[in-house]
Ligand code: SF4
């Protein structure tokens with residue numbers, strides 16, 4: 295049913311045992327009445343339309359993953375699935391807790407479930423859609439057999455799918471404009487453009503600002519370079535929180551807080567931790583890009 299709902303990969307993690315890692319990553323409140331966890335990957339793919347830009351326009355780009363609110367799309371699809379499961383098998387609405395872009399660290403759960411493997415770039419790579427997915431989970435109030443491990447998808451060895459790349463100079467490390475990809479599955483966040491673009495950090499260091507380019511939101515160099523994202527990857531269609539591929543950064547930076555909140559409400563840039571100040575900062579950095 296989850297596959298029919300557009301998720302490209304779905305796995306069951308059971309038993310949902312608080313005594314075992316990585317299940318302890320989920321708080322007690324999530325564990326109550328939830329012996330199984332459904333993990334699902336929703337693809338946004340790499341087939342977004344490219345829009346030609348008039349040569350005279352000053353532009354700041356929004357990355358494809360942020361041109362729709364795919365997190366909201368994933369939640370909406372899981373809510374619908376949860377409602378169907380409730381009708382069929384019972385349980386309360388609150389038993390079907392949806393974890394998507396939540397404080398629960400999703401990567402260890404995704405690895406444990408066999409949803410994908412961790413890449414050297416710190417992202418979960420799925421067989422079906424590379425890393426061009428959002429990861430969502432839903433607790434289930436009934437027990438389902440855990441999915442059997444699939445060959446190559448359980449990470450006894452680190453980075454099993456990075457074997458195609460030179461470990462000393464992998465493409466994802468080389469592609470990062472600020473040297474944030476360490477190549478060991480972690481990022482140096484204080485060097486990551488996307489970390490700052492998401493509203494983190496009090497100030498943006500000069501070295502990062504110099505490499506900002508004309509991004510309004512979304513750095514994707516470490517994903518674009520990954521060998522697993524080079525093929526054509528279809529994504530789901532979504533009408534949630536549409537944003538264009540680019541906006542005028544000077545005009546944006548001049549908007550008031552209220553105007554910015556209204557402009558980005560319901561979009562991937564409308565998240566509370568970014569806020570109007572973060573959007574304005576991104577716009578100014580993009581506008582000052584040579
Ligand atoms: S998002 Fe950009 S800056 Fe951050 S690690 Fe990836 S390539 Fe580097």
Ligand code: SF4
Pocket residue numbers: 413414415416455456457458459464465466467519520521522
């Ligand atoms: S570019 Fe290569 S090393 Fe980097 S995450 Fe992708 S497969 Fe792994």
